Amino acid sequence: MPTLILGGARSGKSGHAQRLAEASGLAVTLIATARAGDEEMRARIARHRSERPPHWNTVEEPLALAEALAAGAETGRFLVVDCLTLWLLNVLEAGEDVFRRERAALLAILPELPGRLALVANEVGLGVIPLGELSRRFVDEAGRLNQDLARVANEVVFVAAGLPMTLKGRMA
Secondary structure, rough: OEEEEEEEOOOOOHHHHHHHHHHOOEEEEEOOOOOOOOHHHHHHHHHHHOOOOOOEEEEEEEHHHHHHHHHOOOOOOEEEEEOOOHHHHHHHHHHHHHHHHHHHHHHHHHHHHHOOEEEEEEEEOOOOOOOHHHHHHHHHHHHHHHHHEEEOEEEEEEEEEEEEEEOOOOOO
């Protein structure tokens, strides 16, 4: 039963996902999608690692997300994917074939997964239209992905200023 957690940068979406996972009482696996391509991103990743409970299992998978989900999902386990926006950037950079294959695989597997699942993603469509073609493609694909995920999710929560607002389903 997927929960989609949307919000802007530094909105509190990762913290909300962490609280849901901890409150579930289940064993937790975090699937991290970030790549440490520069010093600033390494610092972000380090901060996220320091904020997560030490007993959580962590799987780092920047591309083959559906495969990682299939391997980790089980009854009695809570999976957290953080974050889909970075994963989307990774698969777009990997080329059109990888993007289409991995996106389709993700959407196909979500309804079949046992256990609990929280998907963290940025809502990037609330700002101005980007100037560059690649940036516009990224924003468009992020919006399309979020819409497709919201259709299959049991719950959709939007987080702003650390406050979760339920868009679909019950308040988690």
